[in-house]
Amino acid sequence: MTATPVPKGTSFQDLIQRLQSYWSAHGCVVIQPLDMEVGAGTFHPATFLRAIGPESWKAAYVQPSRRPTDGRYGENPNRLQHYYQFQTVLKPSPDNIQELYLGSLEALGVDPLVHDIRFVEDNWESPTLGAWGLGWEVWLDGMEVSQFTYFQQVGGLECYPVTGELTYGLERLAMYIQDVDSVYDLIWAVNPDGSTVTYGDVFHQNEIEQSTYNFEHADVEHLFSTFDFHERECNKLLAANLPLPAYEQTLKASHTFNLLDARKAISVTERQRFILRVRTLTRGVAEAYLASRAKLGFPLAEENIRKEALAALEENK
């Protein structure tokens, strides 16, 4: 390809490495992606479950995300059914969280005295996760490159302390930094001999085939019964006091729902019902997870908050 040479150190994989080392240096556990289909980094247990209860937590990770309805058969330069998010969660959210975030942009080579960086009000809500929060979209010269959320509620439970969640849209950010107009033109890696591998080399065929599967081949009847199965399985596991495997069943049900949505198999009124079913599962998981951590005495919590939380649970019994 003939694109202008990419500035050194800004390949797709470089960006991921820089973010990981930046957040690692700021005390985050760098963990690996969840090995399941999810719609966003928020679904990773390292965010969803860790946001529940009084325990402190700092983590950063890449999460491959699948949104079947966003597939465009590899034809749209900005839309993908499979893409990457970089997720950082800080609990409790530190007072300088915005400054930390801006530091990460500077680590990626963004000069805040050249570029126009803005925090624009954005309120987030996930009906399936029973979660909501307030925060911002972060604009870089008018482009939304990150989402910034202070979780207020997760799985129907009030968040205390509050988790600050930073989600970077890696492809967008990379397209901006590399100055390309199509995601497929992104330089994924620069080899020692100077040759390059593009995002298209890695993922274009996948976009075409997966879009075809999502929109045309996914077996609707089977998916409906799969959804029912995961719902049953989740409830069974909750009854057995196994919130972590139960949560995985919730994720499977949620992805199944997304596939059915892509097949346009769910009518408007039915949609609400399905969302409610998933929400009921996540709520059950959240409560079971909280109880399981309480049993362990919330080992990762700050002492005063731990006591406060245990006392509150005792009172509610």
Next chain:
Amino acid sequence: MATLDFLVELGTAELPPKSLQKLSKAFTANVIDGIKAEFGREAKTLLADLQVNSYASPRRLAIKITGLVTEVPGSENLVQGPPIKICYDTDGNPTKALLGFAKKNNASIEDLSDINGKISYLQQLAAKPLEQLLPEIINQSLAKLPIAKRMRWGANRIEFVRPVQWLVMLFGDKVIDCTILGVTAGNKSRGHRFHHRDDIVINTPADYEKALEKAYVIADFAKRKAIINAQVIEQTNKINGIPQIDDDLLDEVTGLNEWPVALTGAFDVEFLSVPQEALILSMKEHQKYFHTVDSNNKLMPYFITVSNIESKDPAKVISGNEKVIRPRLADAKFFFENDKKISLEARCEKLKNIVFQQQLGTVYEKSERISELAGHISNIIGSDPTKAARAALLAKADLITDMVFEFTDLQGLMGYHYALNDGEDIEVAQAINEQYLPKFAGDELPESKTGITLALADRLDTLTGMFGIGQPPTGSKDPFALRRATLGVLRIIIEKNLDIDLKDLVSLAVKQHKAIAVDDRNSIIEQVVSFMLERLRAYYEDRKVRIDTYLAVAKLAPTKPLDFDKRINAVEHFRSLPAANSLAAANKRVSNIIDKQIPNANQNIDTSLLTEASEIALHSQLTSLIEKLEPVFEAGDYQGALTLLAALQGPIDQFFADVMVMVDDQKVQQNRILLLSQLRQQFLKIADISLLN
């Protein structure tokens, strides 16, 4: 008295731009009210010269008060207790009641006295330094802000719009020692996020604005707004365009900047083939860009963005923004081109899958109903029934185009473009665009007759349908915006001079609904018509017509809005006449008499029973007037009629001065009541004048 300047600045993470002004205004009002409450009755004199400045930017809410009195003066407060007679027992010793009262007021019995038979204590309230009161005033003011959703952050229970980061509280040059919303007050503020990273020391309230400006923050909202406005105009001039500055957008952009710098970017001219409203909306809603037009009012291929930085390389900011808008406009173009491939007519079939309202059926069924109804309305108002029915049938088809799915605000307008593309009649296309007019108070009305027909049919269908299934608007619940829809119908009828009876219109609409049982029709019609007449009250309030004028006409419940309107205008004109007040009073008097003594309607006035000169005069004047009024009423000239009736003022006043109505002679009494009732009947052909105040 001694005065000092006061400054409070609450530093926060970026606040929501759309509510910034509202928050700032409420904060200022609450603080001022709080201070005034401390001064009580003295506020009027001591706080008369307050000069208040409010500041609001993304990261701060601040108030500066110049010349604030430093001390709430001492005062006396009289506290009264139980009656003196129960304060002492028969031996003259203090009772429990007295001791209790003394204890409650922390007073000794010697301090108490008897005032007007009650034990009383004249409390001496010491003067209080305002400095000690200000923290709580600020605290309360922040707690009472109109915040839709409060949030928490970190590991504390404090709640605010966004995380609170610092607090400046100065009284003169002294920091007021306090902690509010988790932050301790100081004299250090912060400047622009990137241009000025160090703290700024504010020495005195008077220094505040300048100190911030040095740190790249224009704290005054109005000043920043004016700067942005001027910058946008300047940018527009550079490209020889005409600026299009929407005030709401300007406010929002002002709420997103502390140090605004407007920049102009360009987009590819190929996008101009898309209806410009779609491009404008895309730029405005997603990117907060201003657009410009040329001298032909055509959109120019530029946008103006207001950045929050004096960039070292503005070209980078511009090219970054151009990169964002390109795919957005490309989406709009793709939607437009793609949508045109399927005709509106072909799309109608898909409306069968969209539920309008569970009991009222699909949008397709609604289209069928309004098509039928539009045909009938055409016959009444003289529009082309074929065109009206066609426009109604296609009216909702654009709801399932990609463009309208993306930009709901373009409904109707896209239908217009797609209809033209399909080769539909121009008036049909125009009507599809006009169906949602008026969209808000003061908005324009549909122009074309077909558009008027469709706009009426669509709203009447929804209105009668919702009443029909027992879901009229209640209190604040009006999910289908029936109040606004009704106002739209009334405005169209009145302002487009349509001679229509609401009863006819509503009956036709009710008949189209399968959901309304035949037996229920009459009661639904009655409910809807009276709901609509009640809405006229809001319409006339908007038009600044006095409420009693509305009530005087509404009493007669004329169901033709145009006729209603003529009566309103006649009464308003009548009220400008010198005779109005005394005629209204006379009508009230007559109405009171008639209410008690209902006259026999079949009886005529017996002239032989008229004895007093002034009743004879009134009768003869009235008789000749009735003759004159007949053709005037015939012509529907209410104003002319009332003007003629005004001539009765003299005779009526004379009548009431000279004549006793309730005399013992029943025949005479009845005769006089008849005379008055006849007079009142003439007024009641226009309005119930007795209701005027």
